[in-house]
Amino acid sequence: MIDVQLSGVAGSQRAYPRIWRATPRLFWTLFALVGLLIAGVLVVVISFLPARAPLANTGDYTIVREAVWARLNGTVEDALIEVAPGTTARSSNLRGFALKGSTYYYYFEGRPSFDPLSQGLVGRDEIEIVLRDDGGPDPLVIYRLLGRR
Numbered sequence: 001m002i003d004v005q006l007s008g009v010a011g012s013q014r015a016y017p018r019i020w021r022a023t024p025r026l027f028w029t030l031f032a033l034v035g036l037l038i039a040g041v042l043v044v045v046i047s048f049l050p051a052r053a054p055l056a057n058t059g060d061y062t063i064v065r066e067a068v069w070a071r072l073n074g075t076v077e078d079a080l081i082e083v084a085p086g087t088t089a090r091s092s093n094l095r096g097f098a099l100k101g102s103t104y105y106y107y108f109e110g111r112p113s114f115d116p117l118s119q120g121l122v123g124r125d126e127i128e129i130v131l132r133d134d135g136g137p138d139p140l141v142i143y144r145l146l147g148r149r
Helices: 025-049 058-073 091-097
Strands: 081-086 087-090 097-099 100-108 127-133 140-143
Touching: 025 058, 058 097, 058 140, 081 091, 087 091, 087 100, 091 100
Parallel strands: none
Antiparallel strands: 081 087, 097 100, 100 140, 127 140
């Protein structure tokens, strides 16, 4: 049996595990990337939010509803217009009425009406319904046209 020991040929270097440390530059780069990722997510989420907000509070709804009923009850003068032989409608039903800088239109569901939506002059995607009042025999729907104040 032969026992050979080569102590000086191969060298005796010990392998130490390399310790990885993050530098401040790497930390701030990662911090900036995470910030950009969060900002990108916020931009995407905000893009899905509606571009317009409905009326601010319920007090505004009450004022608009009362204005419609005042026209229908005759408290506020609202001329009758002949839209067809033997058929009349209130001026506010045809042309809407102005209140606080906006023009509002209305109709009763289930009844013939002469507002722009009922006549097919505008589509549902061109209006904003501000109030639907189920308090009467037929629901009252009040809306305004988008893009117009």
